[in-house]
Amino acid sequence: MDVLGLDVSETAITKAKSLMSSFGNSGTGKVSFISEDFFHHKREEQFDLIYDYGHVSFAMSIPEPSFHDLISFFIVIPPTRRTEWAQQMASLIKPQGYLITLVFPIDPPTDLGPPFFVRVEHYEEVLDGSFKKVLDKVPTTSLPSHVGKERIVVWERI
Numbered sequence: 301m302d303v304l305g306l307d308v309s310e311t312a313i314t315k316a317k318s319l320m321s322s323f324g325n326s327g328t329g330k331v332s333f334i335s336e337d338f339f340h341h342k343r344e345e346q347f348d349l350i351y352d353y354g355h356v357s358f359a360m361s362i363p364e365p366s367f368h369d370l371i372s373f374f375i376v377i378p379p380t381r382r383t384e385w386a387q388q389m390a391s392l393i394k395p396q397g398y399l400i401t402l403v404f405p406i407d408p409p410t411d412l413g414p415p416f417f418v419r420v421e422h423y424e425e426v427l428d429g430s431f432k433k434v435l436d437k438v439p440t441t442s443l444p445s446h447v448g449k450e451r452i453v454v455w456e457r458i
Contacts, residue, residue, distance in 0.1 A: 305333035306341060338373070339381075339388055346394035353402035374423070375404065376414035386426035393457040399431060402439075404450035420453055431455035 305316050313333045320331050352374050377385055389399055407417045420436060435454035442450060 310335045348397045351400045382426045390430040397457045399455040401453045406449045
């Protein structure tokens with residue numbers, strides 16, 4: 301499996317590279333990182349899977365069959381940019397590909413952030429028309445600080 305890390309911060313990329321080098325090469329794929337703005341990321345080949353949780357972005361690919369994955373950051377972008385986020389997701393995920401979202405923190409509404417409070421409905425509002433929800437469940441395992449404040453929702457690109 302090949303992995304591509306994407307973050308706007310050079311510091312984050314440097315730390316990610318250092319962390320990965322400490323693991324050694326235990327897999328059959330490669331890991332690479334680039335410093336780039338998610339909203340400007342362009343690629344010829346679309347991803348099969350994007351995972352949205354937190355503020356780290358990376359992509360994975362398996363040569364045969366082709367598999368690509370990207371981790372995103374819905375909770376840390378200003379809510380006014382969520383539609384733009386959804387449009388970029390739709391451009392990056394191939395049809396029948398998946399967007400896996402860990403909806404967290406499900407806290408009382410506030411204008412403070414990041415992280416900004418989220419609800420499943422916030423994703424539905426911006427993904428409608430490009431994705432259909434195929435799974436919505438409470439995780440069976442959570443960090444103690446996340447219990448009752450998160451949901452796993454999987455969306456299929458249509």
